[in-house]
Amino acid sequence: MERDGERDRQGGAGPNAAQVEFWNEAGGRTWAEAHRFSSLIVVTSGYHMPRSLAELGRVMPDVLLIPYPVHGHRHTEKWWQSLGTLRVLVVVARPQGLPTLDGEAELSALRRSLASLAEGGGLEVRVLERPTWRAFVEALSSGPYHIVHFDGHGDFGRRCPSCHRLADRDATACTARLERGTLCGRPLGASPPQGYLAFERPDGTADWRSAENLTAALFRNPEVRLAVLSACRSAMVGGGPLFAGTAPALIGMGVPAVVAMQFEVPLYATVAFSGALYTALAFAGAAP
């Protein structure tokens, strides 16, 4: 699996030297066993290497893994200075039925700090204020964005395959109340816990989208260099595979930098943090 020349590439070295690409570690193990390789040169991005070695080592403990990290163009310092125009996609999601967040306060703070970041160059900010999932995917497909900023609700749990509501990560059955007060009760064993972000359905209710959905959508836009998730628990991991959390999943698919929240965060803190983040980037960019 390769993306922009930076995805996992594991090349085999041995009597029949070969270079192959795998979609995942299990595929690598099957291939290594089939060819009886006792060592592999692991070629992947430097920031991605620890994960690759850990996962490959787990599925093929008897194979000698030789790391060969590479560094892609997206990791050059101060990348925002080298762009003609900094393009930012801002998602402000406020679905009904979830606690109210003040979108205006965050948005105006965000615009100010982005303007300081883009000083000296162009800045295009597109704000999706009624972000359905479809609108988000279409926006990502419509042109290159360098920063994706999500402002809204996040959680880490299990999505009910029946009523699509989000249950606690430890829940074994859905506890949602349906129409007329009946309990959904659908077993959740087939829905492993992972990170979710709340987008909006056309009727305004929450459309919980998984880390898996998000990585698939961002895959359409290889120019994304920074994802900022101003949403509770968007960095949380646990109760499932290591990369089940929203932020870890994005890192796992190749977004070079992800800023996210580990736990629940009050709004004033996220506003202050987002402002400080972009201002700090702007300051770093202005430094000699």
Ligand SMILES: [Zn+2]
């Ligand atoms: Zn349910």
